Amino acid sequence: MPNGWPPGCSISPSPPLRKWGRSMRALLFLLIKLALLVAGFVWLANHPGTVRIAWEGWQIDTTPALLIGGSFVLALIFYGLIWGFTTLRAGPRAWARARRWKQREAGVTALTQGLLALSAGDAPAAKAAIKTVYQGLGDRPVALLLTAQAAMLTQDWPTARQAFTDLSQQPEGAFLGYRGLLSVERATGNDAAALEAARAAQALKPTAPAVLQARLDLAARAGDWADYRQALSLGGEALPADERRHRQAVAALADAKRHEAAGNPAAALVAVDDALASDKAFLPALLAKPRLLTAEGRAEEAQRFAEKHWAKHPHPGFLPYLLTAGDAIGRYRQAEKLLRAAHRHPEAELALGQAALLGRLWGEARRHLDAARAAPLTERRALIALAEVADAEHQNHAQAAQLRADAQSAPLDPRWRCGACGTAAPEWEPVCSTCGTVGASQWGQPGDPAILPTPVPATAPALLP
Known part of the structure; x- marks a missing residue:
């Protein structure tokens, strides 16, 4: 190697030089073939002779050079006829392939332009590219997705719904189709259809975070806690363990409220136990259990349960089951024990x-x-x-x-307040009546860090639903 070049470095010829070298080698081989052919004819000319062919009463006398030359010419003619026939036969198909290739290239280019237009929020430019995309790529998922997204950008919900429906029928685009239908139905306020789309999408990708969250929210708002639990069982692995347990507890306690409202405290008590099995420190369930035990005629058990949890959770909701003496002085003595148990907590x-x-x-x-x-x-x-x-x-x-x-x-x-919007409620609610957030009801005062309203970022139509 020349001085100054690092070890291991090499110099390779540029692409134009390599192409020129290949052309020169091909020319050299052609010249060699021609030279050999001419040499063969010269040798035959220098060695004359006679060739006689007798067949079926016919006799042909000729020279070796003429026989070989004629055979060569006939071979060329035969090859030319075969080449011409093959070309004529394959020509239309080759032309069709070339045309399809050109259309495909135009479709890919139009798809790129359409996606860029979508990302820029330019709906007219995106729609202008759709026809070329269909001509070049056909009814493929990417073409349907471009159509649907362009329609969503202009809030053309029927067109978007149809495109996503068609997309959901194609195996390779089914998930995107159902997820798109979920977005369309939520945007148009059709929560029942949105929940159906969420179920179908989660069946294809159980742990997809956006689909799981949407199905949980929709099922909770519909009061379909069985569907809520089914969604958790399918995709709960995608959630942090603490959040998964909390959601399971919320669903169980929501069932308990339903049973209690229907006058079935026994079933409500079973549901409360399920909630505490998922989250043993779930305060709304801890407060509900002594109330349900009392409704079942198990007042002493309710008192023992309240005493057990008062020290860690000194909530005024426990007091009716703790201050049970028949006279004021007796209740004062009981309250003294509560003060010691709760380590002089303000409550x-x-x-x-x-x-x-x-x-x-x-x-x-x-x-x-x-x-x-x-x-x-x-x-x-x-x-x-x-x-x-x-x-x-x-x-x-x-x-x-x-x-x-x-x-x-x-x-x-302190009151029950939504941790998402801060709205107060007279009792714990599984779903906030104001903002619809699931499982955000917490006990506290306005301004507590745990229940400060969470800012919700503004969202624009995404490239993918």
């Missing part, structure tokens, strides 16, 4: 203060209500209870009025 302080108020233990009531007042979670309720103490103990109506005024400016009481 426990408030419960004890309210129990003291009912028992007319004014000093104890003020002490525990002041402790509850210091926590934003219970401040408003504690101020209202302190106003009752001021009214009842000393008839200090001015102080009571001031405490009630302070309560109006205190943080709002």
Whole structure:
């Protein structure tokens, strides 16, 4: 190698040089063949002789050179006839193939232009490319997809629906067809048809995230929790384990609410147990179980269950099953135990203060209500209870009025709120009545990080549905 070139480097001729070299080799071989042919004729001319052919009374006398030359000419004529016949026979097919190839190339080019137009939001340009795409590529999935997407861009829902329906009938495009139908039906508000399309799409690709999410949302909004669970069983592996368990618990508790509303607490209790089997810390299910046990006449079991979970989940919903004594002092003693069990949680302080108020233990009531007042979670309720103490103990109506005024400016009481939009509800709901989010109902106050509304990004028509 020349000096300065790294080891292992080589210089190869450029493509034009290689092409020129091949042409020169072909020319050289042709010249050699011609030279050999001329040499053969010269040799025959220098060695004359006679060739006689006798056949069926005929006799032909000729020279070897003429016989060989004539045979060569006849062979050329025969070859030419065969070539001409083959060319005439194959010509139309070759022309048709060339024409189809040209149309296919034009179709591919038009498809590229159409997809670029879609990505730019240029619906007229996308539609202008569709005819060329069909001429070049036929009724293929890509052509149907381009038609459907261009129609969606202009909200031509019937055309989009038909194109996606045709696409769903082709094996290689069935999933895209059903997913496109899902998008069209949701855009037009036909949730029942959208759910059917989601089922068909998930049957083809069970763990496709967008299809799974859509089917879960649609089934929940339709109240079809059996279909919701079926979707989870098919594609739940695509979800994080915690989310999958939470969704299973939501579906089970939704069934429990339905059974309870229908007056069947036994079936509701079974569904609540299913919810807790999926998520043992699911607060709405924990609160529902003692209520259902009581409805079944199992009050003592309800109390034991509430006592077991009060320490980790000091929620006022447990109190009716914990403060069960027949007199005010008895309920105060029970509330003292709750305060110790919950490690002086504000809800426990408030419960004890309210129990003291009912028992007319004014000093104890003020002490525990002041402790509850210091926590934003219970401040408003504690101020209202302190106003009752001021009214009842000393008839200090001015102080009571001031405490009630302070309560109006205190943080709002905790309620069930949607974690997606922040809407409050009187009880836990499996589906938010405002935004339709599934399983987002949480206990808390406005402004809690867990229930701050989640911004929803604006979406534009995607290239793929």
